[in-house]
Amino acid sequence: VGFLIMRVTGSLWEWLDRPRYRGVKFDLHNRLRLGYWDARLHRWFRNHEKTQFILSMVAFYLFLLGVTHFQHRVLDIFDRTSEILPNLPSQQYGIRTFVASQLDDSIDDSGEEMNMVCFDDDHQCTEDEFMDNVFSNDEVYLYSKVSASSYDQLMGSPGFHAVPPLVPQMYFLASAMIAVVAFLLLGIDVVNYG
Secondary structure: OHHHHHHHHOOOHHHOOHHHHHHHHHHHHHHHHOOOHHHHHHHHHHHOHHHHHHHHHHHHHHHHHHHHHHHHHHHHHHOOHHHHHHHOHHHHOOOOOHHHHHHHHHHHOOOEEOOEEOOOOOOOOOOOHHHHHHHHHHHHHHHHHOOHHHHHHHHHOOOOOOOOOHHHHHHHHHHHHHHHHHHHHOOOOOOOOO
16 A cells, blocks of 8 residues: 555655656656556646655555564564474473473464363363353453554463554554654655655
8 A cells, every 4th residue: 555655646756766767757757648647646746745745654654564564474484482492491301381381382282272271181172161252252352452463472472561552553653753854854855855
C-alpha cells in the first residue's frame, strides 16, 4: 500500500538520482500527452503539494511498519533453540529444569494437543471441556488486550512483556516523525528530493 501511494503521488520517483529522474520525468510527460490516468493524477498531486506531502508521510509510515514487521519475523530463521537445549548446564547432571522444559516444548510443541491439556509423562490427554473453554477464553482475552507481536512473544516465552495494541503503532509513528525531523534538520528535502 505504501509503495502504491508513493507511485501514485510521484514521490517514489524523487528518490532517484538526477539522470534517472529526468528520464522518468520525460516518460511521465509523454504519458501525460497521451492522456494516461496515472500521469494526470501525478500532475494533480504536483499542484497540491500539501496533500502529496501528507500522503508521502503515510506511505513512509506504512513502509516503516512493513520493514519492521519483516525485521521482526526474519529473526525466526536464526532460532537456535535445538542447539541450546543439549548444552544447558543442567543436562550434564540429567536434571530437567523449567528452562529445559520450555525449550523442549518450543521445539516439539508438546504442551498442547487439539486444545486439550497434556502431561509430559505417560498419562493421556484429559478431555475436560470446562478447562478447554477456560484456556481458550484466556487466550482470546489475552489476544484482545495485547498487540499481535506481543502475544506471539508472550506465548512463546514468559519473559516478554505484554504491550497494548496501540503502543507499537505509536512507537512506529514516533520513529517516523523523528526520522522526518532528522531529514529536515540535515537539509534533506523528503518531498522534493532529486
